[in-house]
Amino acid sequence: MLARLTCGVAASAMLLLALPAVAQDFSAQRLSDHIKYLSDDSLEGRFPGKVGEQMTLAYLQAQYEAMGLQPGGPDGQWLQPVDLLRLTPARPATVSWTGADGVVHPVEAGLMVRAGAADGHVKLDNLPIVFAGYGVVAPERNWDDYGTMDLTGKVVIVLNGQPETFGADPNFYGSSTHKVNEAIKRGAAGVITLYEMQGGRGMRGGTRPxxxxxxxxxxxxxxxxxxDAATALATASGEDIQAVLTAAKAGGAFKAQDIGLKLNVDTDEVAEVIHSHNLLAKIPGTTRPxxxxxxxxxxxxxGVAADPDANGDRIFNGAWDNASGTSGVLEMARAFKAGPPPERTVVFLHVTAEEQGLLGSEWYAAHPVYPxxxxxxxxxxxxxxxTPxxxxxxxxxxxxxxxxxxxERLAQRDGRHVVGxxxxxxxxxxxxxxFNFAAGGVPALMPWTGVDFVEGGEAVGRPYYQAQMAKYYHKLDDEWRADYDFTAALQNLxxxxxxxxxxxxxTSWPQWKPTSEFAAIRRESDAARR
Structure with a gap:
């Protein structure tokens, strides 16, 4: 890449004259310094609610104050409080189903339940059981598993994944977010996901926080x-499980159906609130704030591992994941501050608890500081x-x-291209x-590591990247290193x-492409942008 830039410097200069002013001061040294601090042992793996949170947020605030940015949180503060909830089973859950004859059948295996985000106590009896195929509603794809089904006071069983006609790769319709949202719209008391492989998936999560x-x-x-558990229910309701699954996967005429059985759930979990925070800074827009x-x-x-490794190390320092991205946002703010004032307000958001399930961004999407x-x-x-x-x-x-x-248009000016x-x-x-922005309708972009290296192409780049992932991703070895190669990071920033x-x-608004599963969500708020 450096060779290409050197050879084409005159042409590149002419192009840049025609572009808006661009702050080029992205510093590898500053990125390294940020990462070094944020991944230090003293931050103990930056777990929410622990000492690492306090130190991280203090560092970020100090950096933004030094740059001259404004607080971007609620009521002119730097921080947005986020209340995380940790649920730990106090005892094994008791689950049974009741047949049409009134006989109660205990479920000994094959069904694991967890309390929702209330007080941890759930005792519900005689919930009608509904099977709803994939639990997907996608009008633009002519797929609707529910029709007019009302789920008020019922429990719905949905298949894991998405219809084959939606493509082999996962999309929003296969996510639990979509399925739970659709179930809640219809008043469901519970959602149970059916995994077709024998033994299921996620069954070990019944005792963990x-x-x-x-x-x-x-x-x-x-x-x-x-x-196996689904087969028992289907048999009790007089259905052949494979015939039911085949009909549900075909879509078309299939609609959610009450199977004539009732579910009884009794579970007790200890609920512990952990007070955490998102941090926001902003540069107000000049004409459209x-x-x-x-x-x-x-x-x-x-955070910290339960047991040390052979070297006595217990701290997941998270230098790459995600002290690096945190540092990138800091330096992005510095570039905007040094460049021409933006017409729209630019917000720099640092969210908590991504590693616990995208929880900080989920909180922000549910309680947005900015609509x-x-x-x-x-x-x-x-x-x-x-990488190089x-x-x-x-x-x-x-x-x-x-x-x-x-x-892609911008990348082409540097002789680069956007790929999956x-x-x-x-x-x-x-x-x-x-994802939580996308699920709220906001067009959202997530860059990643390119593996087509200027020197050596994919033959060198792909194994280079794979080796990094194997050695550092969520490993104790993900610590600051003096020999980071920031070349591609600076290109991307x-x-x-x-x-x-x-x-x-x-003055225009980025749009989802018509084939995107998020386009319909965005259209619901079109009036607010006119």
Whole structure:
């Protein structure tokens, strides 16, 4: 890449003269210094509610104050309080079903339930059981598993995943977010996910603590069911399980159906509130201050291991994940502060508890400081690339929004291109904080590590990246290193700044592509942007 830039410096200079002013001062040294502090042992893995949170937020606030940014949180504060809820089973849950003859049948295996985000106590009897296929409602794809079904006071069983006709790679309709939202709209008391493989998935989670947020958009309880347990219910209701599943997967005429049985649930969990925080800074817009662009990153990591490794290390320092992205947002703010004032307000959001299930961004989406309908875009930075120069900038969820087309146009000026992450089957777009913006309708972009290196191409780049992931991702070895290669990180930050500058100064609104599953959500708030 450096060779290309050297050879084309005159042409590049001419192009830049025609562009809006671009702050080029992204510093590898400053990125390294931020990461070094944020991943220090003294922060104990930056777990929410612990000493690492206090130290992290104090550091971020001090950096923004030194830059001259304004607090961006509620009521002119830097911090947005986030109440996390940790639920720990106090005893094994008791689950049974009642047949048409009134006989109660205890469920000994194959069904695990957890309390929702209330007080941890759930005792519900005689809940009618409904099977709703995938539990998907996607009008633009001519798929509706519910029809007119009312779920008030009922429990709904839904298949894991999504219809085959939606494609092999995961999308929003296969997510628990979509399925729970649809169940809640219809009044469901509980949602149970059916995994078809023998033994099911997630059954070990019945005794472990889980984290959510207080007041989360959840049913009174949720559960996981194996195929064996579902077969027993189908048999009791006079149905053949395979015939039922085949009909549900075909869609079309299939609609949710009451199977004629009742479920009884009794579970007790200890609920502990953990007080955490998101941090926000902002640069007010000059002409449209009530319209917003958000740069986001999660500041947290996973804390301290129960047992030390062979070297006595117990701290998950989280240098790459996500001290690097946190540092990237800090430096993005510095670039905006040094550049021309934006016309829209630019918000720099550092969220908590991503590692516990995207909880800080979920809280923000449920309690937005700035209206989601007036938020033009979210650009989320989770793990900067630590690689040599790349010919590509990878993004998650390629094909979803116009933001990637604008990014491609900007990348081409540097001889680079936008590509997918190469692992669409992993559904990464639904696994970082931008997802909660997308689920709220906001066009959201998530860059990732490109593996097509300027020197050596993918033959060198892909194994380089794979080796990094294997060695550092969620490992105790993810510590600050003096030999980070920030070349690709600086390339990407420059492009993400240029993209954000365009969004911040535009009078138009980035759009989801018509095929995106989030387009319909955004259309619901179109009137607010006219």
């Amino acid at each position: 889980r984290m959510t947020i207080t007041g989360a958009h959840e049913t009174a309880f949720s559960g996981v069911m194996t195929l 009530d319209e917003y662009l958000v740069y986001s990153a999660h500041w947290d990591h996973v 989601l309908e007036k938020t033009a875009a979210d650009i989320n930075i989770d793990m900067l690339p630590f 120069a790349t010919k590509t900038i990878a993004i998650f969820g390629i094909g979803k929004s116009e933001l990637e087309d604008d990014l 992450d190469g692992e669409p089957e992993q559904g990464y777009y639904y696994r970082s904080d931008h 420059k492009l993400l700044y240029q993209l954000g500058q365009e969004v911040a100064d535009s």
